Amino acid sequence: MTAEADDLGIAVLAAGARTAMAISGGNGDGDGVGLVVRQLGNDARTRLRGGEEDATLTITTEIRGTEFVVTLTDKGEPVTGPPDAVLPLLESGVASAAEARTDGIGNLTEVRFALPTHHRILDTESLEVVPEDAALSAEPVTIRSMVTSDAAALTRAVFRCYGWSYPNPSLYYPERIAAALESGERIGEVAVTDSGEVAAHWGAVFLSPNVVETGGTVTDPRFRRRGLAKALGDRLLERLIEMRVGGRVREPVMTHPATQEIALREGATMVGCYLKITHPLQQVGITEGVTSSRMSLSVAYSALQPLEPATIWIPSPYDNIARMTLAASDWPRTVGTAHRTDAFPATTVLSTVFDSGNRVGMVDVEIVGVDLVDEIDSALHQMRRSGAEYVGVRLPANQEGLATLAAGLVELGLGYAALIPAFRPPTPDNPGGDVLITQWVAEPEIDTSTWVFADERVESLVRAIVAQTEDVGTRGVSRQRRAARRAQLFAALGD
Numbered sequence: 001m002t003a004e005a006d007d008l009g010i011a012v013l014a015a016g017a018r019t020a021m022a023i024s025g026g027n028g029d030g031d032g033v034g035l036v037v038r039q040l041g042n043d044a045r046t047r048l049r050g051g052e053e054d055a056t057l058t059i060t061t062e063i064r065g066t067e068f069v070v071t072l073t074d075k076g077e078p079v080t081g082p083p084d085a086v087l088p089l090l091e092s093g094v095a096s097a098a099e100a101r102t103d104g105i106g107n108l109t110e111v112r113f114a115l116p117t118h119h120r121i122l123d124t125e126s127l128e129v130v131p132e133d134a135a136l137s138a139e140p141v142t143i144r145s146m147v148t149s150d151a152a153a154l155t156r157a158v159f160r161c162y163g164w165s166y167p168n169p170s171l172y173y174p175e176r177i178a179a180a181l182e183s184g185e186r187i188g189e190v191a192v193t194d195s196g197e198v199a200a201h202w203g204a205v206f207l208s209p210n211v212v213e214t215g216g217t218v219t220d221p222r223f224r225r226r227g228l229a230k231a232l233g234d235r236l237l238e239r240l241i242e243m244r245v246g247g248r249v250r251e252p253v254m255t256h257p258a259t260q261e262i263a264l265r266e267g268a269t270m271v272g273c274y275l276k277i278t279h280p281l282q283q284v285g286i287t288e289g290v291t292s293s294r295m296s297l298s299v300a301y302s303a304l305q306p307l308e309p310a311t312i313w314i315p316s317p318y319d320n321i322a323r324m325t326l327a328a329s330d331w332p333r334t335v336g337t338a339h340r341t342d343a344f345p346a347t348t349v350l351s352t353v354f355d356s357g358n359r360v361g362m363v364d365v366e367i368v369g370v371d372l373v374d375e376i377d378s379a380l381h382q383m384r385r386s387g388a389e390y391v392g393v394r395l396p397a398n399q400e401g402l403a404t405l406a407a408g409l410v411e412l413g414l415g416y417a418a419l420i421p422a423f424r425p426p427t428p429d430n431p432g433g434d435v436l437i438t439q440w441v442a443e444p445e446i447d448t449s450t451w452v453f454a455d456e457r458v459e460s461l462v463r464a465i466v467a468q469t470e471d472v473g474t475r476g477v478s479r480q481r482r483a484a485r486r487a488q489l490f491a492a493l494g495d
């Protein structure tokens with residue numbers, strides 16, 4: 001649907017989006033869709049300040065898995081995030097996620113709304129958690145690639161193994177799993193019984209076209225001691241290599257060393273730690289009840305294809321931690337030296353996405369420009385207004401300007417999170433595809449008392465990340481206190 005960027009045109013687009021939502025079975029959520037479209041249209045109109053050859057707005061709608069997606073396209077001034085007026089709607093749950101970006105032709109602002117199936121969780125009425133010491137079963141299983149019809153069986157397997165304590169809550173929603181399999185966002189290998197129940201699973205989710213996160217590993221206690229996890233992991237790894245996937249990331253929990261140790265034993269490099277990135281939960285047999293704060297995850301990386309040599313440019317505040325990561329790896333990477341130049345791009349190109357369910361935002365920077373700090377500051381402000389508890393910022397580490405132009409990001413409360421090589425497909429602007437990830441945490445005080453580390457190297461890296469995050473996260477408060485004390489002193493001098 002295309003219309004002029006005026007009151008009538010925006011009203012027509014809003015009405016069309018409401019109708020499309022109703023046809024899609026949105027359970028009366030059309031008013032929320034219409035409100036969001038009006039806010040998107042009004043924002044686009046203010047960015048169409050005159051002189052554009054095309055002053056029209058285009059709205060497209062589609063069902064994407066378990067969500068209804070509205071995308072507005074305009075040719076106004078570049079966007080750096082969803083409109084401010086949409087942010088309260090994200091925080092209140094009217095919309096489930098929002099993303100804004102440019103595509104070289106115009107601006108695209110995408111807002112997602114949950115369909116009824118999005119919140120449909122598995123039915124546990126006839127399910128029980130299988131105890132760890134359950135008798136082993138001799139029931140035969142078939143090992144094969146996962147298909148969409150296995151989604152519900154996987155959720156049942158997760159519940160049998162972990163109850164409600166599995167660290168990845170998305171694995172309790174069968175329709176979401178099926179949609180991700182259908183779209184190719186997720187793949188997996190399973191061991192299934194003759195009745196179709198999943199006895200074991202190992203999967204992968206695409207984080208980018210070049211890197212997957214592997215995990216979701218479960219084995220029903222009754223089917224252990226058969227080597228199912230290894231068999232599934234080997235099959236999945238072979239499949240990823242055949243697909244020419246560049247690398248895989250694993251995110252071991254910090255409350256138990258087993259998955260950290262497995263990753264290191266299999267040749268992975270520990271590359272970082274995402275602090276308070278998921279909701280609090282209880283890990284049966286590990287934590288005493290539900291954790292008091294959001295969960296943190298370590299980050300391990302393994303290359304699946306040979307890495308091409310490349311130079312990375314690291315801002316000085318993050319240099320020491322990045323070098324700790326590089327020292328533990330065999331990546332063909334050289335660290336460049338920061339210097340001033342007039343050749344840096346003037347304008348930063350980035351996109352943002354915010355997940356209202358997990359309160360997590362992500363900023364993806366494609367081009368580092370002179371206005372980098374201002375643009376990221378604006379994006380962070382929007383995320384915080386949306387209720388973000390965690391924001392990650394992915395920075396192109398092979399762009400020379402990063403070392404200079406990103407040096408001030410710590411003053412925005414952004415600490416080191418991870419360094420991942422070949423995360424993105426190589427481009428002339430970012431030939432290695434490497435990303436430096438920084439993170440902002442709403443509550444930067446990190447309780448590590450329950451954390452367990454696989455070895456001293458992991459502990460040193462993680463504690464350095466925690467220390468920096470706590471430091472940069474409280475700088476604003478410290479500055480305010482110093483300013484308040486100065487005001488007191490000057491007031492006294494005035495007497």
